[in-house]
Amino acid sequence: MTTIGFPEDQLLSAREVSLRLADGPHPYETLHADGIEENWQAERSRNATLFDGRTVLFSRVALSDGRLVGDCHDVRYASLLHWRLARRTDLAAHLFAMAMPVTADGAVLTVRMAPWTANAGQVYFAGGSFEPSDFVGGVADIDGNMLREVLEETGLDLAGERREALYRVIRSDRGVIVVRRYALAQTARELALRVRHFVAGETRPEIVEPVLVTRGSPPDPALLPWVRRIVDWHFATPFDE
Structure with a gap:
């Protein structure tokens, strides 16, 4: 797996995102098949509500001249959970996209995840991993994925809302995250x-509650560090249309 142009924790910009679903199994899933199954059984013993559905894991991610590209493969959710054990491998990377809703009075909407989810109690933007169904003609509908996840978790429909022209990209220990700001007409x-x-x-809600982050407010202890990095950037950066 090749990752180019991603110094960790540095927020970058992309004017174009092109993510493709490749044919065939992911080399990581093939190599670690036994370990993936063993870890899945352990995960299920701790949380019996987990579901081994289909998601994607990337084999290539690169950012150059404002263009983010990536190749991914259809894998078990169990494979993603296994990848999370070490996170750093040359074979695979996790890339996901999230909308960043901004209220009329400038607050940022994040959410606290429900106890039954894999990220129980953590606070970040509403969103989730890509699913094979997010790829139309083999190419990811990245904004469609963002909007669907926000709708499923919060009930908010961002379709038609004003959005920033550029995507923001950050690499953390969670993977590569693509974020796009949306300006909403409602207050926090x-x-x-x-x-x-x-x-x-x-x-069976996926979240416990909304967590609104305002300028100068102390961050929630469960707010993920990479989210705080983006939120701090937001309060210092005008909305770019």
Whole structure:
């Protein structure tokens, strides 16, 4: 796996993102098949609600001249969980995309994950890994993935909302994260009420609550470091259309 142009924890910009779903198994999944299954059984023993669905794992990621490209493979969710044990390998990388909703009064919407999820209690933007269904003609619909995940987790429909022209890209121990800011017309209080109402009506919500981050407010202890890095950048950087 080749990763180019990703100094860790440095926020970069991309005007174009092209992610492709490759044919055939991922070399990482083939090499670690036994370990993946063993770890999956251990994960299930700790959290029986986990589901071994399909996701993707990348074999190539590169950023050059404002263009982010990547090749990925259809894998078990169990393979992604196994990758998370060490995270650093030349065979594979995790890349995911997240919308960053910004309220009318400048707050940033993050969420606290539900206890039954793989990231229980952690606070970050609503979002999730790519699924094979996110690829149309073998190419990822990155914005479609972002909007679907926000809708599923918060009930907010960002379709048609004003969004920033550029994508922001950061590499952390979680993988490569692609973020795009969306400007919403509602205030932080209004959005918080909407999300709480949505969560209360869900049988098995993916999140516990919205966590609104405002300028100068102390960060939630569970806010992931890479999210805080992006939030700090947001408060120092005007919205770019």
